[in-house]
Amino acid sequence: MDHPVQTDFLRWIVLFPLLGAAVNGLLGARIQEQWGKRAVAFIACAPVTLSFLFSLWAFGRLLGLPAKERFLIDAFYTWIPMGSFSVDVAFWVDPLSAIMILVVSGIGGLIHFYSIGYMHEDRSLWRYFAYLNLFTFSMLLLVTGDNLLLMFVGWEGVGLCSWALIGFWYNDHTNTRAGNKAFIVNRIGDFGFVLGIFLLYWTLAGQGQGTLAFREIQEHVGLLAGMQLWGIGVATLVTFLLFIGATGKSAQIPLYVWLPDAMQGPTPVSALIHAATMVTAGVYMIARLNELFSAAPATLGLIAVIGAATALFAATIAVTQNDIKRVLAYSTISQLGYMFLAMGVGAYTAGVFHLLTHAFFKACLFLGSGSIIHAMQGEQDMRRMGGLRTAMPATFWTFTIGVLAIAGTPFLAGFFSKDAILWQAWASHNEVLWGVAVFVAGLTAFYMFRQFFMVFFGECRADHHVRDHLHESPKIMTYPLWILAAGSVVVGYIGLPPFMGANLLDGWLDPVIHLPHGEHHSVAEEVGVMSVSIAAAAGGVAIAYFLYFLRTPSRDDSPEAKGVAYRVLYNKYYVDEVYQFVFVGGTLLLARIGAAFDRYIIDTIVDGSAKLTTIISWFNGLFDNYVVDMLVNAVANVTFAVGNNFRRVQTGNINSYLYVVVGAVVVALIVKLRYWS
């Protein structure tokens, strides 16, 4: 850690996608017109591929270093040199960010390729790819930035791209509204985030160690110990504010409401931004600052509770949703809740592990759903699907793997990572949270298999013209699916539970994440805890099997016909309505009060002053007309009269002039001689 290896290729990991975004964003329309969509797609996919190759290179460099010195830095330039406050644009890759850049550029690259097939009919493909590249740039900046401010730039950048891509089909008002909702809700979180940065810097600067660089923050975390602000520990306050930012970006209670609406965007966007990468930014941030968070046990407790509550809350909503993407969206929120639960109980590596596996299987599921939507000509209602397994074998098999992985089927990726979290929750003596998490595991299995059965089994309930055109997606879409499905199978093996072998991930992250040494637990206990979660998942699958496989759902299943509980869940606990009433309505009410104040008080004052000015002007006018003008006219009149009288003197007769001259001389002489001498 003390001797970072200087490099100068890390910047290219970040800059390649920016280059692609710039070319497509500035010249894309012309390129698409001149050389077609293939050129646009190439310009977008090549930089991400290059980023991935450079990320692999960085990963290789890290592997070649001794474990304690795995730390590459590329100081690009000094961004803000301002007295003792200095912020560099520097990129660093350590074991944690190495995982993130591989995920972002790797899965991001696959989704870029998938988009070529999914979006091939779209007129403004260049715009789509420009945003997608810009997103990749921002996300890579977020994970490789070596200080909080640079991370914040990326943090805002991904939010901006998310907004642009959710509202990508801006002709439909719903989409732009969803984009705005995502952006505004994120802003609330970002406000907390930026306050957290300020407070952290301010406190450290007060100790003479003002810095925003991560590794220096980690060194100086000790300075925060015992410091208080308003009776609260500074570390607690800072982490709490940062966590508010994380709840916005990573869709946790209470700021999760934007994520389901974000499904209005193109499906590859949902896969990339709203499942695999951007929404995990909060988890990454906490893992990045794990020493700081470890110094604030109160915040950690809150994070754990919020995580578990979000997991439960979102999972219950997902149970009743009929929109194929909304189920996945709530599932994402729920899985993010797991990650935050892991963070909250101090199991940072387990959280990062779940982040990694989730990126694979959720991207796989989202892209699979995109393939289905593509084949169904835009239909997203699962009640109108069914029986698709014969028509779309590749999508079916990859989706199956994804579903099995997320449901926690033993020996697939999701099983290991979810089990790591459950085990850590249990081992840290949070039995209640553990119970909630196990219940959520059962729910997850249930709603995923519900979706699975509704989409792929039974008879096809689609309209005739849709049914006749069912087709498997092109290879450019199915190959990424297979790669992600393969990942969903094998990635879990880097984080095996202790009794099954070496945990590669723990070892890899050890230099970055300092885990407290847990107490020793017996193998029997671990296996027992694991069996409970397997049983819960199996129970969920079984219920789904009885309700949605044996009993074919009807095309017109209406939530109104179900019980009260079903309706509450179907309407997402009416949270959107409550938010609409309390926050949007409150804001509007405030705006109306402001408008009334404007209209009746400010306007009255302004109008009154205008009227007063008119009256004053009227008097002014009088003064002007009668006093000033009279004086001016008087001067003119006098001058005219004098001139008129004196003009008679000028006769034109030279003799008379001469008389005057001589007379004047004589008079002057008389005056001079008589009165002056």
Place this chain on the structure above:
Amino acid sequence: MAEYVALLADVGLKHYLVVSGILFALGIYIVLTRRNAISILLGVELILNSAGLNYVAFSHFSTGQVDGQIYTVFIIMLAASEAAIGLAIVLAIYQLFSTIDVEATETLKD
């Protein structure tokens, strides 16, 4: 003859000034009364000459230097050029009005 010479020796400043005064008065009279432009010019010449006579007389009787004479040469030169210009103007007036009567040329008042 000799008595005339003695008489001449008695001629002093006063005599010159009287002659010059008569010349000046005549000049003024001509300038004021004549309606012929050329006559007015002649009057002006008389006035100038009376001034020149004054200069020479004062110069001779008071300082004994030649500065008065120098001024007089200037005045003669001035009178010559003034006469030239004046006559040219009179010619122009004649071409315009077919008369050199200054009473007839009253257009300057406009």
